[in-house]
Amino acid sequence: MTLAAAPVTYDADVERIEIALLLEGIYRQYGFDFRSYAFSSIRRRIWKRIEAERLPTVSALQDRVLHDPPSMQRLLHDLSVNVTSMFRDPEFYVAFREKVVPLLRTYPFVRIWHAGCATGEEAYSMAILLQEERLLDRARIYATDMNELALQRANEGIFPLERMQEYTQNYLRAGGTRSFSEYYTAMYDGALFAPRLMRNIVFSQHNLATDRSFAECNVILCRNVLIYFDRNLQQRVHKLFYESLPIYGYLGLGSKESLRFSGFEDNYEPVDRREKIYRKVK
Numbered sequence: 001m002t003l004a005a006a007p008v009t010y011d012a013d014v015e016r017i018e019i020a021l022l023l024e025g026i027y028r029q030y031g032f033d034f035r036s037y038a039f040s041s042i043r044r045r046i047w048k049r050i051e052a053e054r055l056p057t058v059s060a061l062q063d064r065v066l067h068d069p070p071s072m073q074r075l076l077h078d079l080s081v082n083v084t085s086m087f088r089d090p091e092f093y094v095a096f097r098e099k100v101v102p103l104l105r106t107y108p109f110v111r112i113w114h115a116g117c118a119t120g121e122e123a124y125s126m127a128i129l130l131q132e133e134r135l136l137d138r139a140r141i142y143a144t145d146m147n148e149l150a151l152q153r154a155n156e157g158i159f160p161l162e163r164m165q166e167y168t169q170n171y172l173r174a175g176g177t178r179s180f181s182e183y184y185t186a187m188y189d190g191a192l193f194a195p196r197l198m199r200n201i202v203f204s205q206h207n208l209a210t211d212r213s214f215a216e217c218n219v220i221l222c223r224n225v226l227i228y229f230d231r232n233l234q235q236r237v238h239k240l241f242y243e244s245l246p247i248y249g250y251l252g253l254g255s256k257e258s259l260r261f262s263g264f265e266d267n268y269e270p271v272d273r274r275e276k277i278y279r280k281v282k
């Protein structure tokens, strides 16, 4: 990855003002709220787009995205970082199988919310796990993201064939017990995932920075999303999650994320500290 950065001669104060104005403009014109994202990461992505568009300044990028929606789509792609994979961090799924599934079994119906699901690999992984645990038929997986293009791809259920070897390894390390190729059909350079896995997944657009919760869920997984947010936005999102979970509901975060500074540390107990799985207790 090229580490895009401002030219050395760029005035840092002016750059901050310009970035604030760009993000304000995007919010007012398109409704996407990046104003509370972690500054250094968003700054790097903005400069990457400035270079790709061959522009001289942040203000020039602002001018372009406000007048040219396709360039906003390109910037949105840079800002939303859709990197993901199936059974990402396999140990997380092992812990989920061992420590969360037994309680879910006692429920007549299970609702799981994947917040920031990108192109859906995480939701398909969960559907496979639940199917193997004989829970899929009484589960509903809500998978949301702010990025509509990513959700379109998620809905298609087709993933690059070239990644299936890596995903098979992840699946096995995640405690998978079957042959991973049972779950997809290879076609040209894509792997089409079995429609039975999709039946219980609902993909929809939801923005954690601006939208409210939509349903009470037994489990919320929000992995590798909060790292991009500043502390205020993280707290907003934690409040949303807290309000969407019943007592004994589970919250799963990414490996670099935690409940620290969320304002809700005391309301959860760790279920698996290493894998960042928590349970709401009050």
Ligand SMILES: C[S@@+](CC[C@H](N)C(=O)[O-])C[C@H]1O[C@@H](n2cnc3c(N)ncnc32)[C@H](O)[C@@H]1O
Binding pocket: 080, 081, 082, 083, 084, 085, 088, 115, 116, 117, 118, 119, 122, 144, 145, 146, 147, 150, 206, 207, 208, 209, 210, 222, 223, 224, 225, 228, 254
């Ligand atoms: C790095 S991906 C993580 C995907 C998946 N959870 C995983 O761990 O593999 C981050 C995702 O968060 C989404 N995202 C970023 N800001 C968001 C917001 N305010 N609301 C909803 N989704 C957001 C991005 O569009 C992107 O798809």
